[in-house]
Every structure is written in structure tokens, then in C-alpha cells.
Amino acid sequence: MEVEEAIKNRRSVRSYLDKPVEDEKIAQILEAARWAPSAGNLQCVEYIVVKNPETKKALCKASYGQEYIKEAPVCVIVCCNMDKISHYGQRGVDVYSIQESGAAVENMMLEAYALGLGTCWIGAFNEGEVRKILNIPKHVRPVAIITLGYPNEKPISTRRELKDIVFFETYKGK
Numbered sequence: 001m002e003v004e005e006a007i008k009n010r011r012s013v014r015s016y017l018d019k020p021v022e023d024e025k026i027a028q029i030l031e032a033a034r035w036a037p038s039a040g041n042l043q044c045v046e047y048i049v050v051k052n053p054e055t056k057k058a059l060c061k062a063s064y065g066q067e068y069i070k071e072a073p074v075c076v077i078v079c080c081n082m083d084k085i086s087h088y089g090q091r092g093v094d095v096y097s098i099q100e101s102g103a104a105v106e107n108m109m110l111e112a113y114a115l116g117l118g119t120c121w122i123g124a125f126n127e128g129e130v131r132k133i134l135n136i137p138k139h140v141r142p143v144a145i146i147t148l149g150y151p152n153e154k155p156i157s158t159r160r161e162l163k164d165i166v167f168f169e170t171y172k173g174k
């Protein structure tokens, strides 16, 4: 599949078929994440793969009741290990960690799309609760939950026009 096709046609999927995701496909998706850019190649991003229905139920509650977390056969919790990125001081912890995780998430979502799977990026959750549920230590920050499964919907989405978001030479420069 062409990269451009995946970039343009991937959509956030919030309804999934009751069909398991093959372990090989999960591995391929995590492999795609592993090859994302990494600040200083320190590779601070870590992943927790969850299939257990009870755990997904708890994650759903911690995510303010976003129901499709329970429906998705797999959730991947994307975490940043701050011990690894703290080499870059506060900027590493505050900025690089989030940027690196985001790059990994996008790779995951595009790879999943290419494999015929749907994903949704979930950022709205109570971090403290997610930590407790998954036994995540203090130096590791859960930054995103990615739901994964065979799609049961084909959502559409819109984007702002390039002319409204791209400036030249200075902010708002034409």
C-alpha cells in the first residue's frame, strides 16, 4: 500500500467487529512503532498490550466511559519511560517524550490501516487510574491508549484547508 493512501484514508474507528486480531499483526504494528524517529535514538517509548476484558473494562472507566475501549479486541497503552529520556533534561521529559510517543502512535495507526485494521487514539483518560490498573511505575508515563480491531464502521473526517494553517517566513506570513 502507498504511504499516501494510508495517510489520507486512515480514520479513527470507534466500532469494532467481534473478531480477534492475529498476534502476527499486533507484532507488525509494534514493529512499525519501534522504527519511529527517536530523540537521540534513546527509544523511550514502551507499550503494554491488553486483551483481558476485565482490564479493558477498567480502562474504559478510567477513560471517562469511552465504550469502544471495551469493544476493541486489543488496546495498546503507549508509555514513555522518563528515565530513558531524562538525558535531555526537562525538555526531554516535557517535550521529546510526547513527540516521540506521537511519532510511534502514528506509525502504529498507519501500519494497522495497511493491515486492514482500525484504530483510535485515546488521549482522554485519568493517568493515575491507568497507572494503577496496569501497575505502571512512577518514572513511566502512559500517554495514549490505542484501540485496535477489525473496523465495523467507515468514518469520514474533514481537515482545515492548507491556506488556513500554513504560513510563510513568519507566523501568519503570506
Ligand SMILES: Cc1cc2nc3c(=O)[nH]c(=O)nc-3n(C[C@H](O)[C@H](O)[C@H](O)COP(=O)(O)O)c2cc1C
Pocket (backbone or CB within 6 Å): 010, 011, 012, 013, 014, 066, 120, 121, 122, 123, 124, 125, 155, 156, 157, 158
Ligand atoms: C492527542 C489526541 C488525543 C485524542 N483523544 C481522543 C479520545 O480521547 N477519544 C476519541 O474518541 N478520539 C480521540 N482522538 C482522535 C481524534 O478525535 C481524531 O483523530 C480526529 O477527530 C480526526 O479524525 P480522524 O482520526 O478520523 O481523521 C485523539 C486524537 C489525538 C491526536
